[in-house]
Amino acid sequence: MDTPLLEFKSLVKKFGDKTILDGINLSIPEGKMTAVIGKSGTGKSVMLKHVARLIEPDSGDIYYKGTSFGSLKGKKKKKLKDKFSYMFQHNALFDSYTLFDNVALPLIETTSLNPKKIEKKVLAILEQLELAEFRNNFISQLSGGMQRRVALARALVTDPEVVLFDEPTTGLDPIRRNSVFDLISKYQRKLGFTSIIVSHDIPDAFYVSDFVAILEEGKIIFSGSPLELEQQTDPLIHKLLKSHDLLIDQLSGLKDPLDFKLEIQNKLDSNQESNASFILIRLMDFSEIVKSVGEIASQHIMKTLGNSIKDIFDHPSALSSKISRSQILTYISPSGHVEDLDRKLASLKERLDNNTIFCKDEIQYRTPNFSIFYQIIPVTEMSNIGDFSFKKEKLKPLLEMNCKTNP
Amino acid sequence: MIRNTGAWCILILQEIGRMTLFGFQAYSRGLTYGFSLTKLIEQIYMIGVKTLPVILLISFFTGMVLGLQGYFTLAKFGSEGLLGSAIALSLIREMAPVLTAIMIVGQAGSSMASEIGIMRNSEQLDALNTMNIDPLVFLIAPKLIAAILVYPLLTGIFNVVGIWGGYLTGVELLGVDQGAFWFRVESATTANDIIGGFTKSLVFAFVTSLICCFQGYFIHRHKGFGATGVSRAATSSVVFSSVSILLADYIITSFML
Numbered sequence: 001m002d003t004p005l006l007e008f009k010s011l012v013k014k015f016g017d018k019t020i021l022d023g024i025n026l027s028i029p030e031g032k033m034t035a036v037i038g039k040s041g042t043g044k045s046v047m048l049k050h051v052a053r054l055i056e057p058d059s060g061d062i063y064y065k066g067t068s069f070g071s072l073k074g075k076k077k078k079k080l081k082d083k084f085s086y087m088f089q090h091n092a093l094f095d096s097y098t099l100f101d102n103v104a105l106p107l108i109e110t111t112s113l114n115p116k117k118i119e120k121k122v123l124a125i126l127e128q129l130e131l132a133e134f135r136n137n138f139i140s141q142l143s144g145g146m147q148r149r150v151a152l153a154r155a156l157v158t159d160p161e162v163v164l165f166d167e168p169t170t171g172l173d174p175i176r177r178n179s180v181f182d183l184i185s186k187y188q189r190k191l192g193f194t195s196i197i198v199s200h201d202i203p204d205a206f207y208v209s210d211f212v213a214i215l216e217e218g219k220i221i222f223s224g225s226p227l228e229l230e231q232q233t234d235p236l237i238h239k240l241l242k243s244h245d246l247l248i249d250q251l252s253g254l255k256d257p258l259d260f261k262l263e264i265q266n267k268l269d270s271n272q273e274s275n276a277s278f279i280l281i282r283l284m285d286f287s288e289i290v291k292s293v294g295e296i297a298s299q300h301i302m303k304t305l306g307n308s309i310k311d312i313f314d315h316p317s318a319l320s321s322k323i324s325r326s327q328i329l330t331y332i333s334p335s336g337h338v339e340d341l342d343r344k345l346a347s348l349k350e351r352l353d354n355n356t357i358f359c360k361d362e363i364q365y366r367t368p369n370f371s372i373f374y375q376i377i378p379v380t381e382m383s384n385i386g387d388f389s390f391k392k393e394k395l396k397p398l399l400e401m402n403c404k405t406n407p
Numbered sequence: 408m409i410r411n412t413g414a415w416c417i418l419i420l421q422e423i424g425r426m427t428l429f430g431f432q433a434y435s436r437g438l439t440y441g442f443s444l445t446k447l448i449e450q451i452y453m454i455g456v457k458t459l460p461v462i463l464l465i466s467f468f469t470g471m472v473l474g475l476q477g478y479f480t481l482a483k484f485g486s487e488g489l490l491g492s493a494i495a496l497s498l499i500r501e502m503a504p505v506l507t508a509i510m511i512v513g514q515a516g517s518s519m520a521s522e523i524g525i526m527r528n529s530e531q532l533d534a535l536n537t538m539n540i541d542p543l544v545f546l547i548a549p550k551l552i553a554a555i556l557v558y559p560l561l562t563g564i565f566n567v568v569g570i571w572g573g574y575l576t577g578v579e580l581l582g583v584d585q586g587a588f589w590f591r592v593e594s595a596t597t598a599n600d601i602i603g604g605f606t607k608s609l610v611f612a613f614v615t616s617l618i619c620c621f622q623g624y625f626i627h628r629h630k631g632f633g634a635t636g637v638s639r640a641a642t643s644s645v646v647f648s649s650v651s652i653l654l655a656d657y658i659i660t661s662f663m664l
Contacts, residue, residue: 052537081539092534106538109545158538 005030005162005194006051011060013046020046022218023060028211033188033195035209042215044198045089048164051196052086053077082110085160089167091151093139100126100135103153110158125153129183145176152180156187163188165197181208235259254306254328260321264331268379276379277341279330281309282395284371286326302326305352305372312348341376345398352399372399429543429624430551430617436541437548446545450553454515455561461510466498466565469506470572473497477573478581487577491588492595494573499596499604503565505656508558508611512648516619519550520644523623524637532624547624551616558612559605566604603663610655615648622647 004027011024020043028034036044049055050062053069062069064080072080093102100122107118126132129149139147148171155163165184169177185208188195197209206212206226213223214237222229222237229237235258255263267276283289283305290298302322309320309328317333332341352372373395477493523546526532535542570592577583622644626636 049533052533054533054536078539081537084537086534086537088530088534090530092530094531094534095529106540109540110538154538 004028005065006196007063007066008047008050009060009063011047011050011062012058013043013050013055014058019218021050021057024215024218024220026213026220026223028194028196030194031192032210033185033197033208034211034213035197035199035206036213036215037199037206038215040200043218044200044215045166047215048086048166048196048198051162051164052084053081082158083161084164085155085158085162086164087151087155087166087168089170091147093147093150093154095139097139098135099131099137099139099142099150102139102150103157106154106158122153122157125157129153144171145173148172148176148180152183156191159191160193162194162196165195165199167199168197169199184208235262254310255319255321257321257323260319260323260329260331263319267331267333276331276333278377278379279313279332279341279345280375280377280395281305281328281330281398282373283326284373289370302328308348308351312344312351345374349399370399371397374398425625426617426621429621430613433543433547433551433620436544437552440541440544442544442548442552446549447553450549451557453518454511454550454553455557458511458514458557458561459564461514462507462561462565463568465506465510466503466568467572469502469565470494470498470569470574471576473502473569474573474576474581478577478583487581487583488587489591490573490577490583491591494577495570495592495596496600498566498569498573499600501604501656501660503562503569504558504604504607504611505652507562507565507608508615508652509649511554511558511561512615512619512645512652516615516648517641517645519616519619520623520626520640521637523547523620524626524640527624527626528632528636542624547620550620551613554612554616555609558608562604562608599663603659607656607659610659611652614651614655618648618651619644 006028008024008026008028011021012019013021024047036047038044046055050057057070064083067080069080094105097105103126104118104122107113107121111118113121123132123135126135129152131146131149131153134142134146139150142150148168152168155165163184168184169180172180184195184197187193206229209226211224212226212229214221214229216236221234222232235256283301286298289301302325306320306322306328309330313320313330313332315332318330320328320330323329375395473494474490477490477497478487481487481489481493523532526546532542532546535545574588578585578588622640626632626640
């Protein structure tokens with residue numbers, strides 16, 4: 001790792017009896033974009049406020065290039081603070097000031113630049129953020145997205161060495177969110193500042209950052225590059241990273257694949273499930289379907305397929321999970337009426353045959369042919385449940401249907 | 408009971424200590440690092456000019472009521488001629504500084520506490536800190552110094568308008584001799600009375616502006632967050648300021664007499 005610019009050493013912060021930060025140890029590399037990700041309420045903002053010296057730790061310290069924050073006083077402390085800039089989660093803009101005055105404030109109050117230079121500098125950044133035409137508007141006259149950009153402009157106008165972004169994209173639409181990340185990334189490359197982004201927009205923050213730290217229950221459970229993060233198998237990290245896919249799975253009543261794997265493994269380890277079976281159901285040519293109807297419609301198809309499977313195999317001992325983009329694996333224990341499998345599959349076929357699941361509303365005019373195949377796999381033939389790999393794969397057609405296509 | 412009373416007393420002393428320290432830091436940093444003149448003028452406008460109409464109205468009617476009450480009381484002893492001195496001394500020594508202070512607190516003090524409280528709630532004070540702008544210098548010091556300048560000025564205006572109101576009632580309405588009225592005003596009023604009145608107004612300015620700023624600045628510690636916190640801060644700033652005005656008035660008066 002590069003030389004750390006900032007180092008958190010055993011940082012502890014409590015509010016009353018509640019421990020928010022429980023011994024944070026983390027090194028932030030210089031000149032890189034670091035994302036601190038985690039669920040809401042895990043103390044990400046509190047951690048960032050320690051860097052800005054808005055909150056003092058109960059114990060532990062933060063080091064800037066080896067200098068302890070706690071040891072600095074007076075002018076030295078002020079000088080160090082000049083190197084930092086902070087973009088607040090709720091903007092913290094001065095609503096009685098105009099947009100221009102908000103951005104110009106740090107330059108007016110903390111630099112000796114003359115008014116003309118200040119105006120030039122402020123207008124330059126306002127131009128880049130497409131805000132120049134609103135320079136005389138008061139903050140309350142601006143939309144939420146604009147206010148966000150004003151806060152960003154104020155954070156960058158002083159050319160800081162370290163910029164702290166507290167949830168910079170909260171409340172923005174996806175297009176604006178991308179443009180804010182793009183802007184941060186562009187400025188970061190151009191000006192070379194170190195940035196720390198606290199966010200729960202996990203995929204987005206993840207893609208733009210060079211270094212990632214995950215905060216969970218007051219502790220850093222992972223720090224490293226995004227590539228290293230992707231290799232992690234920790235269920236908690238997996239849940240954070242796959243939150244979007246998991247939401248789709250949960251909406252269709254399917255289990256998280258990791259939870260599914262653990263539960264099945266536990267059942268098999270107990271040796272009480274030797275007569276259990278798996279049913280693998282696969283939507284064929286999924287990538288073709290995605291090309292034809294798009295990502296959202298394809299996810300909708302998998303969601304409705306998941307719902308149907310959940311309904312048909314509705315038993316407490318039956319577990320289903322989407323093990324890949326186009327495959328759903330269902331586990332049926334001996335107590336789960338294995339003898340009824342044929343009847344249940346027929347029922348599933350009938351339900352799918354009704355042509356109401358995939359060929360409805362706006363999708364029906366664009367949907368191509370569907371082929372759904374299945375395979376019943378006795379538990380004894382499942383070689384490695386951990387990797388969901390199968391010894392034999394004898395897929396049988398369950399359903400093939402043609403939908404009307406858009407002429 | 409005794410334990411609770413003791414704890415309560417300690418809490419009050421701690422608060423007074425914190426507030427004194429807060430005031431000392433605001434004044435010393437404001438004077439050392441220099442606050443913006445524009446901000447000071449803005450605050451003089453907010454505290455002084457905006458309170459002026461209320462002060463004019465209150466002082467005028469106070470003077471008229473004093474004239475009315477004083478005339479009928481003095482008439483019982485055949486001393487209507489002393490009306491001028493009665494009105495002038497009541498106003499200059501007591502009523503003008505006290506009522507001016509209470510009016511300013513009602514008009515500007517509550518808005519000071521609310522403004523600072525809202526800034527605290529919306530993290531604007533934290534934003535100033537992160538920009539390396541000291542909120543005590545940028546925000547608090549101009550308010551405190553503006554109050555020190557404005558209170559005596561408004562007290563002076565209160566005195567003049569109040570005496571004029573008393574003159575209207577006593578001389579124009581009830582027929583007290585005009586010469587006797589002004590002679591008594593001039594002869595009864597000494598420099599000590601005027602200095603005492605202005606000393607009171609300076610003390611009130613210092614104490615009340617400090618209380619109002621303190622209530623707003625530390626809203627998160629005592630009053631809670633959100634709209635309720637702000638309204639509580641505004642209310643308590645007016646209540647505490649009014650009580651402290653009367654308390655300080657008694658203490659100063661007892662030293663002066």
